[in-house]
Amino acid sequence: MIDRIDRRILAILQEDCTVPVAEIGRRVGLSTTPCWRRIQKLEEEGVIQRRVAVLDPKKVNCKVTAFIAITTSQHNADWLKKFADVISEFPEVVEFYRMAGQVDYLLRVVVPDIEAYDAFYKKLIAKIDISDVSTTFAMEQIKCTNELPLNYVGAEKPREPVS
CATH class of the missing domain: 1.10.10.10 (Winged helix-like DNA-binding domain superfamily/Winged helix DNA-binding domain)
Structure with a gap:
């Protein structure tokens, strides 16, 4: 506890x-x-999974953030495993989610520029069959954190933020 x-x-x-x-x-x-x-x-207990350094994306030439919404007609375990394996090959993918709703999967990708995104996209679609891909690009990062809210830990109701 x-x-x-x-x-x-x-x-x-x-x-x-x-x-x-x-x-x-x-x-x-x-x-x-x-x-x-x-x-x-x-x-x-796995509460702390790992300790990492948070890097400045601009200083490591990852200036462009793309959010990629993917829809597929494949909804089976074999396709999902293959897709997850393909995605794991791409270091540009920093977040990968299976979604509920109209979008099946959501990726957050970081690259130096649009040309690098285009190269990433071409490699991705060459490796896996996807029904629909829709990409949006972030214009400005307003908030980004890896810090999880701790006021919910061990509580039925939300608690005040920890100071």
Whole structure:
């Protein structure tokens, strides 16, 4: 069970996973060892899946973000596995969702420019049969975060944001 202290630890780690354990412990009112044990337990339970560095897309030449809505006439496990395998070959695909509604799949793709997107698109359609592809391009990123809201953890009703 994730308690209030675990939520505070998770909030700190989501904001900056390089904060030393001693500093996290100080912020949540624990000494280093109990704080480290809680972090290890959260990792073992899969709450913390991994720790990563968040890069500036412009500084790594991924300036264009495309959202690709895909519709297919194939709705079976074999086709989905093949499609997932194909998508996993493309590092440009940073998010991949199976959807409910009119769109079957949604991809978020990052590339340097429109020409790179066109090359990506041509490689994609050469590898898998898709009924319909509709792409929209982001003009401006207004909010982007990997931080999940923690006010829902262990609660029937939403709680106030963790500070």
